[in-house]
Amino acid sequence: MTLIAIVGATGTGKSAFALDLADAYARGGRAAEVVNADAMQLYRGMDIGTAKLSFDERQGVPHHLLDVLDVVDEASVAEYQSAARAAVDEVIDRGSVALLVGGSGLYVSSVIHDFRFPGTDAEVRARLEAELAEQGPGMLHTRLREIDPETAASVDAQNGRRLVRALEVIEVTGESKAARLPDEPVPWRPHGIVHLRSERSTLVERLDARVEGMWQGGLVDEVRGLIPKGIERGVTARKAIGYAQALGEIDRRLTRAEAIAETQQLTRTYARRQVSWFKRYRDAVTIDADDTVARGTELARLAAID
Numbered sequence: 001m002t003l004i005a006i007v008g009a010t011g012t013g014k015s016a017f018a019l020d021l022a023d024a025y026a027r028g029g030r031a032a033e034v035v036n037a038d039a040m041q042l043y044r045g046m047d048i049g050t051a052k053l054s055f056d057e058r059q060g061v062p063h064h065l066l067d068v069l070d071v072v073d074e075a076s077v078a079e080y081q082s083a084a085r086a087a088v089d090e091v092i093d094r095g096s097v098a099l100l101v102g103g104s105g106l107y108v109s110s111v112i113h114d115f116r117f118p119g120t121d122a123e124v125r126a127r128l129e130a131e132l133a134e135q136g137p138g139m140l141h142t143r144l145r146e147i148d149p150e151t152a153a154s155v156d157a158q159n160g161r162r163l164v165r166a167l168e169v170i171e172v173t174g175e176s177k178a179a180r181l182p183d184e185p186v187p188w189r190p191h192g193i194v195h196l197r198s199e200r201s202t203l204v205e206r207l208d209a210r211v212e213g214m215w216q217g218g219l220v221d222e223v224r225g226l227i228p229k230g231i232e233r234g235v236t237a238r239k240a241i242g243y244a245q246a247l248g249e250i251d252r253r254l255t256r257a258e259a260i261a262e263t264q265q266l267t268r269t270y271a272r273r274q275v276s277w278f279k280r281y282r283d284a285v286t287i288d289a290d291d292t293v294a295r296g297t298e299l300a301r302l303a304a305i306d
Contacts, residue, residue: 001192001305002092005100005112007278008196009271011207012289015053017196018101022061024303025097033091035084036065037102040240043069045226048219049242071237072230081110105277113185124171128164137163156273193284194298202290204268211264220246241266
């Protein structure tokens with residue numbers, strides 16, 4: 001197996017599992033490299049709030065598609081798909097195993113499945129963005145629900161960018177299902193999937209502690225340093241969970257306690273959506289992220305596959 005996706009909700013230890021797997025391969029004389037599939041880890045300088053591994057923490061394992069965007073850049077799944085697949089091809093061409101690691105479900109799916117993104121239309125996009133600014137995401141979500149309830153159910157009702165894109169795709173293609181991932185996706189290339197899961201109560205406790213640790217670790221100072229680099233103008237970066245709240249604290253729209261509490265709530269909600277998304281990966285091997293025996297068994301199984 002030359003491509004393995006390691007997925008799961010935030011806080012389930014995907015990066016640590018990938019490093020352990022790379023080590024297991026190395027002990028068997030085979031190299032492995034990580035390809036990032038976390039949308040926010042694409043951004044330079046967004047480290048604390050994304051739990052991005054430092055260079056030393058990567059333990060000598062090559063990591064790709066980290067720190068490739070400036071905070072003023074808009075993340076694009078279509079562009080990511082092209083870059084990630086190129087990275088995977090290069091890793092495999094070197095005779096290594098590509099480990100696609102991250103919790104951004106659409107980003108992972110864009111790589112492992114033969115999913116093709118419809119083109120864009122600048123006029124349609126501009127009109128929908130104007131409607132979003134004037135009416136808010138609720139109206140767009142209602143419209144999407146009327147046109148395509150299944151797609152609407154998979155999109156966060158407050159995610160204006162995703163709503164605009166879904167409606168744009170439907171209008172441009174004339175197909176109500178065009179913005180939806182296929183029910184039976186065709187693999188881009190042979191791959192395996194490991195889905196790490198934790199009990200909800202355990203995960204919530206861990207996520208709440210992680211958010212508090214982000215503030216203790218200097219998230220607000222990190223964000224303050226990103227302001228001169230344009231994070232307040234960033235379409236994607238400024239809305240990232242934790243970063244938006246840190247900006248609110250800096251602007252004094254939120255107290256520190258409010259910023260932390262809001263980030264914890266949004267992180268818990270995001271984790272629920274991730275769990276729901278990855279349930280659709282029917283061929284995934286799902287293991288309890290906190291079960292050391294299960295982890296070890298799966299690491300050994302993967303390392304033994306040719």
